[in-house]
Amino acid sequence: MTARPVVLLVDDEPEILVALTDLLEDSFTILSTTSPAEALDILARRPDVDVIVSDQRMPEMGGDVMLARARAFCDAQAILLTGYADIGAVAAALNQGRISFYSHKPWDGDALRAMIVQAAHRHRLEGELHTERMLLHGLLRNLRSGLAFKDPQGRFIRINRQAAAFYGRDEAACLGQREEDLTDPAQLPALRAAEARMAAEGKDEDVIAFPTPGGGTVWREFTRARLDANPGATPGANPGVGSHSVLINRDITRQREMEARLRQAEKMQALGTMAGGIAHDFNNLLTAVMGSLELAADTGPPLDSRTARLLDNAMAAARRGADLTRRLLNFSRPRDLSLQPVDVNALLRNMRDLLMQAVTARRRDGAAPRMPFAIDVGGLAPDGTLPPARTDAGQLELALLNLCINAGDAMPDGGTIALSTRPIHIDGPHIDGPPVDNPPVDTPHGDGPRIGDSARGDLAPGPYVVVSVADQGTGMSPETLARIFEPFFTTKDVGRGTGLGLSMIYGFIRHVGGDVRVSSTLGQGTRVDLYLPVQQDAATPAPPPPPDPPAPRGLLALVVDDEDAVRAVTAGFLRGMGHRTIEATGGEAALSRLSDMEPDIPDLVVMDVMMPRMGGEEAARRIRARYPGTPILFLTGYADNADLPADALILRKPFTQAELSEYIARAIGS
Structure with missing residues (x-):
């Protein structure tokens, strides 16, 4: 729309067009023609015409007829000029052509200009109103x-x-x-x-x-x-008006769910970081405790039965603590996973008797249920339709065992635990809600909260195998469901659960690239879905490694650890194996001791990974640069390998003397 209104002048007398143009050209953009037919062509090409000023009596076509035809494709305002005082003709023209004004010839210049200004304003106002109505209706519809x-x-x-x-x-x-x-x-x-x-x-x-x-x-x-x-x-200034x-x-239900899932993911990440740090400190403590107990048992004359029993009890308790720490580390970040193609259907069939035994044995100390337990594997996908999953078979077995035990605990009166599998394909990221399965997932227990999503809120696109464990138990409230993956959270009686089982499952499944989805309703049971990525290119299994060579004796070992108790235990184990030891309290101290020993260098370096000022990775890099070929055995209390080289030899804390001897043999053999 141009800044100045556009006026089309139509009159069969050129002198009239000249006079009208001279009257209006200062305020309007003027188009003119002596032919009504040409005027219709101009209107068809120029939708920006605001006002048509037309003569009534023209030999080719009357003004009223031309304006009536123009109405089929043009909404410009119309003004009719007539040299006759025939009111009936004017009235007919007004009705047929929807004419806004008319004026007699000769016209009053000021009056005619005022008519055109008003008509142009009305036309533009009607256009704006039409646009607003179109926008409003489009907004309401869409x-x-x-x-x-x-x-x-x-x-x-x-x-x-x-x-x-x-x-x-x-x-x-x-x-x-x-x-x-x-x-x-x-x-x-x-x-x-x-x-x-x-x-x-x-x-x-x-x-x-x-x-x-x-x-x-x-x-x-x-x-x-x-x-x-x-x-x-001002808001509220005239409340009566x-x-x-x-x-x-x-x-905003999905938005609320996404916010809850994001908060859960952030909380799980923070808890995982905290669990990893706690587990590292505990591993150092347990290394000192277990190592000291083992050294004490091997030192001096044979122990009497009472002392030996006390040492055995202490060692057993330390081992339970080490197992608890390993589960904490698995929650933080699963370690030592062997990701291989796994036939999930075959794994479930082979586990059925074990699962049944585990669930029934769990209930032997309580009252007998009114109905027996059953493990139903009838929901497995038909053979040949379920692709191999990329996972760790051992960790998956532990996860399923844990889920079935939990399901049995949730059914005090007995019932059926249903195991099922199905292939799905995640077509794309669905950041505004749970991933969409193809085919869709039937959730028999309602649309309860879904826990265990990543911070992205979704799985990566691609094929997955879903393993489901569903029970007929008591179900969970939304408040309980929101906390089931928190470490140490449990609804079981004291002594029947540590609260780390589901945390470990969460960490394991997320580590292999999958996800955990849980739906539960009070009184209707619980269903847990494990999403496992499909093995895209199943590789040929690697041949078993050759047996380790026998451990050598009489080595000179440099032991590097910032924890005095751990360093003392490690050195004690080495001396018990017939080796000589030199100790250093950190990476910088280790480099200094090596400089003092030149030209002699140790046969082996046993070094902690996490140390203040200079960690084991940096110290090892400097040692290898100065003394190429020196074997280095890393000790760590963390779940991951930090920034260590892929071929690094790593012994995890806590460890026994036999395990240390085995790893020394590997280090020297390599």
């Missing part, structure tokens, strides 16, 4: 949220399908109705409070939870705003 407008009395005057569906009606049934007449009576207090806040402040936002028939919750966000006639008015308002009703 907006995914509910959108409605109210008059000053609070009655709906515009409403879209989504907003009307919230009230269980169609759009026509809602028009003219007040919101409080369509709202559930239980929600009326919240509605009135929201409207009062909007009246006082001009705007209000509120989030309300609505229960669903299936026991779930739908969250909706309501945004209300008063549409004041005076945009600069009514005004139109807008209501936006938006379903």
